[in-house]
Amino acid sequence: MSGGGRPLLGGDRTGLVGIDPRIRLLSATVFAFVAVSLEAIPALVAAVLIGAAGVVVARVPAAAVFHRLLALDALMLLVVATLPFAMPGETLLQWGGVVASREGLVRAVEILAKANAVVLMLLALLHGVPAPTLAHALQRLGLPDRLVHLLFFTVRYLDVLGGEYVRLRRAMTARAFRPRTDRHTWRSLGWLVGMLLVRSFERAERVLAAMKCRGFDGRLHSFADLRMRAIDGAFAVAGCGVLAGLLWLEAR
Amino acid sequence: MSEALLLQLESVCFAYDAERPVLRGASLALRSGERLVIEGPNGAGKTTLLHLTVGLLRPAAGRIIAFGRERRHERDFHEVRARAGLLFQDADDQLFCPTVLEDVAFGPLNLGRTPVHAREIAEATLAAVGLHGFGARITHRLSGGEKRLVTLACVLAMRPDALLLDEPTTGLDEGAEAALARLLLELPQAMLIVSHDRAFCNRLATRRVMLRDGRLEDA
Incomplete structure (x- = not known):
């Protein structure tokens, strides 16, 4: 339920709540x-x-x-x-x-x-x-949209990618994979990283498509x-x- | 009036890979009040069909007519996406804001509503799908069933005339599936539904078509 320890997540409950x-x-x-x-x-x-x-x-x-x-x-x-x-x-x-x-x-x-x-x-x-408020504020300060999007989505998707990594890693373990210092291990971990990159790229495409469907035009709004x-x-x-x-x- | 033509695909062709075209002259029409189920085997191009309808993909040939006008360019599709809400197969693709309320308000804010109005719309829509008080929840910590309902709220918050549902029951248990079906049956919107779930389709469908070999035929 809580936003955890992350500074960019969770509601604004600090003593500076009134400051722009x-x-x-x-x-x-x-x-x-x-x-x-x-x-x-x-x-x-x-x-x-x-x-x-x-x-x-x-x-x-x-x-x-x-x-x-x-x-x-x-x-x-x-x-x-x-x-x-x-x-x-x-x-x-x-x-x-x-x-x-x-x-x-x-x-x-x-x-x-x-x-x-x-x-x-x-x-x-x-x-x-x-995070949306921070992104909005950065955009209003004139920071390039791309940089703002990068920050915003990094925060949001760290967990998703982390979850994907855990799932893939678990699937490897389920087939008796145990990391050692040999070629097989390095190659397998290489595949894992490669697959994570491919999956995150594809997910990024799907996320963008879903955002477009809801009228996204590059500007992030916030409450x-x-x-x-x-x-x-x-x-x-x-x-x-x-x-x-x-x-x-x-x-x- | 009740039979107004909302979405229409005319002889649409599409290929990801020129060697193996997915759609070869597929035609389809969705009228208001209809819940049209599209059936077909895996990889037949059902999702592709939905994505073509809202302009996420462009056809190699054929016409897409939405809400009374032919749509060709990106700017033509802005209005289509606001009026035809697409529910994605994987809810995680759709939910990207930290909290539920922010996610549901994303569409209304994009449509130019004021923050106060967008918040009202979001809260009302959440209540309408039975998620009253979920606004402050963290999106990635919801259960599968809750995520599905939140994505539905995200789409409904844009007050669309039609809904395009891509495998809406994937990953839902029986209870969540029944709840979703009940909710959809009460909505006034016309729907284009892609699903492998027999029982779910039987409950919702007013008409069915089959996608086979890149073409649509009445089932």
């Missing part, structure tokens, strides 16, 4: 650019804190935040673990022939902070926006009544204030 999704998208984009350009540690700390505050204000479920950050930081761990050894600079740690530099560590922490700040803010602003109101303006002004604060911290 276009403003949210623009805010998230501008915030991402500003956060990535920051280098001063106080500014970076502030960016992460603002992202965290956003998540709290938007009332994003803790589990959703945790899962996203876990996925991100598992990847980031790699950066933090390798970057100090890859950058030259003041020696921090020495291990036989390998040297960890202070500059490398600082850079790694910077990247970690930037990535977390951006993901937190994305969650705060876009979690819970229904969301996209109209800018005073509250959206106020949100944008407040957002600009926050960003100006970050840039001031950076320039200090």
